[in-house]
Amino acid sequence: MRRKILVVDDCIDSRNLLERLLNKSGYKDIILAQSADETFDILKKQGNEIDLILLDVIMPGMDGIEVCNQIKELEAVKDIPIIMVTGLSNVKVLEQAFIAGASDYVTKPFHSIELNARIASVLRLKDEMDKRIQREAELVIANEKLHQLNEVLEQLSSLDGLTGIPNRRRFNSYIELEWKRAGRQKSNLSLILLDIDKFKLYNDTYGHLEGDECLKKVAKVLQSTVNRATDLVARYGGEEFAVVLPDTDLDGAIHIAETMRRNIENSQIPHASSTVSNVVTISLGVSSFHGCESIQSIETLIDMADKALYEAKNSGRNRVEC
Numbered sequence: 292m293r294r295k296i297l298v299v300d301d302c303i304d305s306r307n308l309l310e311r312l313l314n315k316s317g318y319k320d321i322i323l324a325q326s327a328d329e330t331f332d333i334l335k336k337q338g339n340e341i342d343l344i345l346l347d348v349i350m351p352g353m354d355g356i357e358v359c360n361q362i363k364e365l366e367a368v369k370d371i372p373i374i375m376v377t378g379l380s381n382v383k384v385l386e387q388a389f390i391a392g393a394s395d396y397v398t399k400p401f402h403s404i405e406l407n408a409r410i411a412s413v414l415r416l417k418d419e420m421d422k423r424i425q426r427e428a429e430l431v432i433a434n435e436k437l438h439q440l441n442e443v444l445e446q447l448s449s450l451d452g453l454t455g456i457p458n459r460r461r462f463n464s465y466i467e468l469e470w471k472r473a474g475r476q477k478s479n480l481s482l483i484l485l486d487i488d489k490f491k492l493y494n495d496t497y498g499h500l501e502g503d504e505c506l507k508k509v510a511k512v513l514q515s516t517v518n519r520a521t522d523l524v525a526r527y528g529g530e531e532f533a534v535v536l537p538d539t540d541l542d543g544a545i546h547i548a549e550t551m552r553r554n555i556e557n558s559q560i561p562h563a564s565s566t567v568s569n570v571v572t573i574s575l576g577v578s579s580f581h582g583c584e585s586i587q588s589i590e591t592l593i594d595m596a597d598k599a600l601y602e603a604k605n606s607g608r609n610r611v612e613c
């Protein structure tokens with residue numbers, strides 16, 4: 292692999308000596324700089340091509356330690372490893388160099404073997420770091436693709452990806468079927484729409500991931516509340532759920548809604564910032580129709596449940612309205 296090394300030294304003899312030594316070791320791509328200004332100029336123009344910087348400590352104007360400090364502040368070049376070059380083996384200076392972010396140091400006069408060993412070791416570390424960063428980036432992309440794939444699958448399927456219960460698509464097709472059947476058989480069909488109270492505050496307090504966990508718990512409780520195979524609990528929207536109850540009249544539906552309300556409250560999912568309670572609560576709206584009635588459409592049934600839900604919200608939440 293061809294490496295580009297930037298040598299910064301105010302002394303021309305040192306620069307030339309380093310260049311010669313590096314050339315001899317096979318590093319042919321050397322850039323020379325004699326001051327801080329020149330260094331930053333080069334980094335600005337071709338920082339992304341440079342693999343390593345050899346940086347003199349003592350220079351007039353800005354010294355090597357400060358140059359190192361400033362390079363480590365620059366997002367575009369902060370990961371280029373820096374080996375400090377010093378005539379002093381002053382421990383204080385070396386400590387400052389490492390604090391400034393230097394990877395290693397070499398002392399003048401240079402010993403070719405030592406110089407090579409230190410360069411090789413620093414470059415090896417950099418390569419490993421680069422590979423790790425690359426692997427992480429690839430992982431992020433793979434994750435993103437998986438996420439997109441999941442979304443496609445979810446759209447194609449009838450289950451909600453987060454909670455695992457039927458999704459809105461399934462709800463739509465199921466209520467349509469049951470609507471028609473209720474009309475044919477002159478039977479009852481009821482609907483519950485429910486919405487978690489003050490869920491925005493829940494997310495704000497516990498974070499979105501905890502919010503998702505809460506949705507899963509709520510879905511589980513709702514689903515365990517219904518007991519007929521024909522009852523369908525679906526995720527209707529973000530934190531809204533819908534329950535389709537075939538062969539159930541208004542009283543029966545209100546009874547189930549009230550049990551759901553109580554079961555959620557009794558689950559004691561903490562919600563410290565709720566203005567309704569100190570646990571998670573839900574508000575529910577119930578609507579119902581009988582096959583011989585003439586409600587024009589499913590939309591009307593949904594609309595009625597929605598209005599009842601709105602009323603439950605308006606009259607204090609954590610309650611059932613119809």
Ligand code: GH3
Pocket residue numbers: 486487488489490491492494498499500501502503506528529530604608
């Ligand atoms: P209320 O219903 O009691 O009037 O208050 P609210 O705060 O629940 O009302 P609103 O409907 O305005 O807020 C719903 C919030 O639900 C907004 C959104 O951030 C959150 N939400 C929706 N879908 C999801 C989801 O899939 N995961 C999480 N964590 N939050 C969601």
Ligand code: MG
Pocket residue numbers: 300301302347348349350
């Ligand atoms: Mg010097």
Ligand code: MG
Pocket residue numbers: 486487530531
């Ligand atoms: Mg809502």
Ligand code: MG
Pocket residue numbers: 486487488489490491530
């Ligand atoms: Mg809500």
